[in-house]
Amino acid sequence: MNSNETTLKQTENMHRIFNIQREAQIKDPYPSLALRIDRIDRMIDMIVRNEASIIDAVMADFESRSPFTTRFTDIVPTLDNLKYVRKNLKKWMKPEKRNSKFPLGLIGAKSKVEHVPIGVVGNISPWNFPIALALSPIGEIFGAGNRCLLKPSELSQHSSDVMAEMIGASFDESELAVILGGPELSAEFSKLKFNHILFTGSTSVARLVAQAAAPNLIPLTLELGGKNPVIISETADLKLAAEKLIWSKTVNGGQICLSPDTVYIPEKSVEGFVTACKDSLKKLHPNVKQDPEYTHAISQRHADRINDIATDAKEKGARVIPLSDEVGEGRKILPSLILNPGPECRVTQEETFGPLLTVVSYSQLQNVVNEINEKPKPLGLYYFGKNQEEIDKLTYETSSGGMVVNDLFAHSNQEDLPFGGVGDSGMGSYHGYDGFKNFSHAKAFYTQSNLDPFKMLRPPYSIKVMDSFKKQVKR
Ligand code: NAD
Numbered sequence: 001m002n003s004n005e006t007t008l009k010q011t012e013n014m015h016r017i018f019n020i021q022r023e024a025q026i027k028d029p030y031p032s033l034a035l036r037i038d039r040i041d042r043m044i045d046m047i048v049r050n051e052a053s054i055i056d057a058v059m060a061d062f063e064s065r066s067p068f069t070t071r072f073t074d075i076v077p078t079l080d081n082l083k084y085v086r087k088n089l090k091k092w093m094k095p096e097k098r099n100s101k102f103p104l105g106l107i108g109a110k111s112k113v114e115h116v117p118i119g120v121v122g123n124i125s126p127w128n129f130p131i132a133l134a135l136s137p138i139g140e141i142f143g144a145g146n147r148c149l150l151k152p153s154e155l156s157q158h159s160s161d162v163m164a165e166m167i168g169a170s171f172d173e174s175e176l177a178v179i180l181g182g183p184e185l186s187a188e189f190s191k192l193k194f195n196h197i198l199f200t201g202s203t204s205v206a207r208l209v210a211q212a213a214a215p216n217l218i219p220l221t222l223e224l225g226g227k228n229p230v231i232i233s234e235t236a237d238l239k240l241a242a243e244k245l246i247w248s249k250t251v252n253g254g255q256i257c258l259s260p261d262t263v264y265i266p267e268k269s270v271e272g273f274v275t276a277c278k279d280s281l282k283k284l285h286p287n288v289k290q291d292p293e294y295t296h297a298i299s300q301r302h303a304d305r306i307n308d309i310a311t312d313a314k315e316k317g318a319r320v321i322p323l324s325d326e327v328g329e330g331r332k333i334l335p336s337l338i339l340n341p342g343p344e345c346r347v348t349q350e351e352t353f354g355p356l357l358t359v360v361s362y363s364q365l366q367n368v369v370n371e372i373n374e375k376p377k378p379l380g381l382y383y384f385g386k387n388q389e390e391i392d393k394l395t396y397e398t399s400s401g402g403m404v405v406n407d408l409f410a411h412s413n414q415e416d417l418p419f420g421g422v423g424d425s426g427m428g429s430y431h432g433y434d435g436f437k438n439f440s441h442a443k444a445f446y447t448q449s450n451l452d453p454f455k456m457l458r459p460p461y462s463i464k465v466m467d468s469f470k471k472q473v474k475r
Contacts, residue, residue, distance in 0.1 A: 007184050010179070010180065010181045014181075021147040021173070024175075025120055036089060040082050040086045040142055040143065043135065045170070047079060047082075047135065048079070051071075053162050054074070054131055054159070058130060061130060062253075063296045063330075064296045064331075065252070065295045069295055074131035074132040075131065075132075077136065078139075081140075082135075092143070092433055095112040095113065104453060108450060109446070109448055110446070111445070113443065114445050115436065115441070117144055118219075118440060118441050120146065120147045121141045121149075121439060122149050122151065122192060124190065125150065125152045125201075126153050126200050127156035127159075128298070130153060130159035130160065130163075131163070133200050134150055139435075140431070140439050141439050142176075143435075143439075144439035146196075147174065147175055150163070150179065151179045151181070151185075161180070163178055190208070191213075194216075194218050196218065196220070197209065197213055198430070199222050201225075202224065203224045221429070221438055223430075224257070224424065224425050225353070226257075226421070226424055227261040227352075228258060228259065228262075228378045228379055228380040229263075229381055230260045230261075231365070231368055231382070231385075232265040232385065233266075233386070235386045235390075236385040236386075238269060238272055242273055242277045242280045244408055245260055245408065247408075249356075250284065252295045253294070253295040254333075254354045255298065255302075255354060257379055258380045258409045258412060259353070261358060261378075263357060263359045263360070264360050265359060266363070270339070270361050273359065274321055274337060274339075281323040281335060288326060289324075289327075294332065296333075298331075302353075302354070303330065305354075307333065309346045309347050312345060313345045318339060318340060318341035320337070320338050321336060321338075322336045323335045333354055334355065337356075337357050337358075337359050340361065369394070372398045373399075377399045377401075377424055379400065379421045379426065380402050380409070381398060381400035381403045382403070384406055399423065401419075401421035401425050402417070412431075415431055415432040418430070419434075
């Protein structure tokens, strides 16, 4: 079979399963709590039973990614999220009582919000955390009573194949199914008449998804990337900040949507910070080149891109400081700092998505705020220090999906906090209750009082009623 025939067959299969899910949703539009929990339980059981295959598949995708990293970043966070939904679902599914306008409530009218399923959700996921970003949101998608078609990344093909196999063995196609394929099939996938699409990936592809979804007015949750700023205050513990930053740039090889991108640091602290970063790398990865805990780039093309970005900065006059004396090779990219690159450098313009950290010195926090506000809104903003005025300034005068003080990524592990971007870094959010609501329709539900209180508002209108409305036009 040639590649056209394969795509045609995959597309036919995708339409077949989509129709099965739509019909199933019509037959059972409001799955019981027990059935939703059963689906989440099956997902948990599936992941636990297939742990070894997942670890092997992710290792094959990244060439080198340790079992610990896969447990730490993919398996355990997914299980935590699924268990959190399972524990709280009964409470979330309860109707939300709301007030009825005075005096209707007093005479028996009732208002509430019913969170009802939205239907069939399309879930397009990326390669960098191939398991967690594909499976974790399904906890909330199932919790909200929906069905799901998952389209994982073709760049993490081994992980995608393992998910297709284990999901096929644990779920009926009418509940959850995996559609495998590349960008061509993905483009067809996002044209399907889903009730909602969750897309996790790059901002450029998100634009294509939004265009494909527009004719059918499909609501979207877009979880995207960008360039996340870090502000180091004069009040920060520089050593601790450097250690956390170097950890965050080396875990998963820096291939993280929430990865810090540009560090703004007081001018006088720059040299101390460079030394602290070198020391941190030595402490975290004493033998970085041989360290099996150090994750490789997902492909040689991705590794070349990161190296090219560093070379481009060097050629345009920025100071590029490798943090290790060793030299990376192949898909292993060792971390470097890039000091004060100009606006024409690629590292200033593109999301790095690798172990390069830009360092920009500042003298006035206001200038940093201005610079952040001139750029696309980031997914995460980080602050190291203890100056409350500075924290308030960044909280209320900049816009980012989330913000963390004295740590990195940490908000994304709090299941009770919404996770999502704003502007170019995304729209909508999920995790926990916010995810349940995101994948539900909040149906306004009102029961009128038996006393027929609005009888007088039906024609013919009395002079009294007309006068009463005239009088209500006031401040
Ligand atoms: P990508 O946008 O290239 O691909 C993501 C998914 O979209 C893949 O499954 C791919 O097959 C699919 N796709 C490709 N072309 C498509 C099309 N025309 N229509 C529909 N789908 C299409 O992203 P990537 O390289 O896999 O992941 C890296 C990007 O994802 C980075 O920008 C990163 O910041 C972002 N990301 C964001 C989050 C988050 O939660 N906000 C998490 C991880 C990664």
